[in-house]
Amino acid sequence: MLSHNRSGEHPHGDRGQIILLAVFLCIWIGDSFILRFSTFPAKAVPVWVRLPLAGFLFFTAGYLVSRSHGVLHIPEGGKSLMTSGVYSLVRHPMYLGAWLAYIGFVLSTLSLASLALLAAIIPFYDYIAGYEERVLYRLFGREYANYKARVPKWIPWLRKSTASSVHRRPDQASNT
Numbered sequence: 790m791l792s793h794n795r796s797g798e799h800p801h802g803d804r805g806q807i808i809l810l811a812v813f814l815c816i817w818i819g820d821s822f823i824l825r826f827s828t829f830p831a832k833a834v835p836v837w838v839r840l841p842l843a844g845f846l847f848f849t850a851g852y853l854v855s856r857s858h859g860v861l862h863i864p865e866g867g868k869s870l871m872t873s874g875v876y877s878l879v880r881h882p883m884y885l886g887a888w889l890a891y892i893g894f895v896l897s898t899l900s901l902a903s904l905a906l907l908a909a910i911i912p913f914y915d916y917i918a919g920y921e922e923r924v925l926y927r928l929f930g931r932e933y934a935n936y937k938a939r940v941p942k943w944i945p946w947l948r949k950s951t952a953s954s955v956h957r958r959p960d961q962a963s964n965t
Contacts, residue, residue: 799917817903827901846893853886
């Protein structure tokens, strides 16, 4: 939500994402194409079902990442909260795009080993998103609280049902 030079990101967020992606790809490739020790569910779901669904997830992931990355960089000296475009759908579209890409990989081969690793990757993204939200709350205060009340954290169609969440600090709010 802020450019890299504005210190809005978790200090280890980028490094963690790269490491997790490398580990995930090693496990996914190793299990899906070499060892095949946990891909037995793929026998039950035809490839013509799995690949179009995975393709849709990859397309959606690419869209979210490209649209969110395109507005990340704020002109130097500018102080602006991004709330339009994909940021009007979810508060962390780039991270959601990463989740969808991971899910697309898992779905394409139904590797249970990579699914298990994904179960550890998603909380990492949630953690760094929470860190960013605390920074944004400190920077933008009520403006960010209002945005947070209107726009869900991860799933576009899940809107907060009460306005009372506007008055909570990020460390008190629910994890939606």
